[in-house]
Structure formats: C-alpha cells, structure tokens
Amino acid sequence: MTAFRISPAVADAFPDTLIALVTATGLRGHEPWHDTITAVEDLEQQLALGIWRPADESDQRVEAWHTAYRSFGTNPRRIRPSVDALGRRMAKKGALPRINPAVDSYNSVSVRHGLPAGAFDLGHVTGDVDIRYADGSEDFTPLGEPGTVEHPKPGEIIYADADGVLTRHWNHRDAHRTRVTEDSAHVAFVLETLHATRDGDILKVAADELQGLLAPHAEQTTVHYLSPARPDAVT
Numbered sequence: 001m002t003a004f005r006i007s008p009a010v011a012d013a014f015p016d017t018l019i020a021l022v023t024a025t026g027l028r029g030h031e032p033w034h035d036t037i038t039a040v041e042d043l044e045q046q047l048a049l050g051i052w053r054p055a056d057e058s059d060q061r062v063e064a065w066h067t068a069y070r071s072f073g074t075n076p077r078r079i080r081p082s083v084d085a086l087g088r089r090m091a092k093k094g095a096l097p098r099i100n101p102a103v104d105s106y107n108s109v110s111v112r113h114g115l116p117a118g119a120f121d122l123g124h125v126t127g128d129v130d131i132r133y134a135d136g137s138e139d140f141t142p143l144g145e146p147g148t149v150e151h152p153k154p155g156e157i158i159y160a161d162a163d164g165v166l167t168r169h170w171n172h173r174d175a176h177r178t179r180v181t182e183d184s185a186h187v188a189f190v191l192e193t194l195h196a197t198r199d200g201d202i203l204k205v206a207a208d209e210l211q212g213l214l215a216p217h218a219e220q221t222t223v224h225y226l227s228p229a230r231p232d233a234v235t
Contacts, residue, residue, distance in 0.1 A: 003234045007132035011228035018196035019226040020207035022189040023235040026219025029182035033101035036213050039108045054087030055114030064194045072155050074169045082171045083116045100182045105213040106189050113206040116171040116192045121184040124177050127162035134158045140165035141176045
C-alpha cells in the first residue's frame with residue numbers, strides 16, 4: 001500500500017488545491033486500447049478542423065500554474081507545467097506523441113481538459129509519496145536520462161518517495177525510475193488543479209474520463225481526491 005500526502009506547507013500555500021488520484025491494478029498494457037486510440041484521434045481531428053485548441057498560458061487553468069511556478073522560483077516559460085508543454089507540442093505538430101496506452105490515455109485527458117497529469121509505476125515507488133517543498137538534498141533522475149542526477153533547488157515543490165524525487169517543479173517532468181511502460185501493472189495517475197472552487201468539476205469529469213479509459217484494461221480502478229482538507233489517501 002502506498003500513501004500519497006500533501007504536506008502542510010504546500011496545503012497552506014495553495015489552499016484551493018485538488019488532486020485526483022486514479023489508481024489501476026492488474027493493468028494490461030500490451031493489449032489494444034481502442035477507446036484510447038479513438039480519444040487521441042478525436043482530439044487531433046478537432047484540432048485539424050479548428051474547432052478546438054489546447055489550453056495555453058492565456059487560459060486561466062494554465063496561467064494558475066505559471067503563477068505557482070514563479071512562487072517557488074521556477075520560470076514557467078523556460079520550464080513549463082506539463083499541460084502547457086504538451087499542449088504547445090500538440091498545437092505545433094498537430095498530434096499527440098504516442099508512448100504507450102496508459103500514457104496516451106492520461107495525455108489525452110490532460111490536454112482535453114487543460115489539467116496537468118502524470119503517473120507513477122507503484123511497483124518502483126519506495127514507501128509513501130509526499131507532495132512537498134524540496135530541501136535541496138534530494139536526487140532526481142529525469143525520464144529518459146537514466147545516467148543523469150539532478151538536485152531540485154530548496155523550495156521547489158516536488159513529489160518524492162523514500163528514494164528520491166518522482167516529479168520536479170510539481171508537475172514539469174517525471175522520474176525515470178517510476179516511468180509507466182507497457183509492463184506497468186500497478187499505476188497511480190494524478191490530475192491536478194490549484195483552483196478547486198473554480199475548476200473542481202472539470203477535474204472530476206477528467207478523472208472519470210481517465211478511469212473509463214483504464215477500467216477495460218485493469219482488474220480494478222479507484223479514484224481518490226487529495227485536498228488541504230483531506231491531504232492523504234492510500235492506494
């Protein structure tokens with residue numbers, strides 16, 4: 001069992017935070033995920049027809065993350081929130097990257113709803129996961145760079161377990177160790193907003209959509225919500 005927790009300091013600084021934690025056990029990443037393929041292709045078609053575009057920094061959902069990044073010393077135009085970076089890439093190329101079915105699922109939900117999303121292979125997580133401020137001593141190996149070790153700056157918000165950092169700059173980039181592959185069987189997906197009062201309903205729709213894409217390919221799926229009022233959940 002893995003607990004996810006929002007630290008008191010982060011809860012105090014971002015009191016309207018709401019995080020959906022969608023977990024899947026017995027995930028089958030090697031079989032065809034037809035609904036995910038359809039979801040991705042539908043977004044790409046809408047973009048091509050000009051009837052939809054990904055949210056950018058002029059959108060209040062993304063702008064909120066730019067403000068948050070600046071608050072802990074990160075330049076969001078150089079190191080962009082995940083939903084901003086993914087949306088810019090899609091707008092430029094006209095397509096979402098194809099990684100694997102689980103990752104493609106949360107990417108499509110992320111850009112459709114303008115919310116940052118990520119995922120962790122719980123089989124490679126050590127102990128519990130805290131969303132907290134870095135103290136500068138932590139190690140981080142970026143996704144796709146297994147020989148690289150970085151150290152988040154003190155005060156940067158991170159996801160971290162007992163062995164190191166799982167995500168830098170809150171949601172900018174995930175770690176290589178807990179990356180989700182076709183072989184990942186127990187996965188925690190996260191969707192985030194800093195303005196639950198305004199965007200909580202969007203987050204819940206997005207979480208339901210993601211669960212709907214995962215459920216046909218898993219033994220079990222569950223959804224939990226983290227907030228300053230309920231800052232922890234066990235997967």
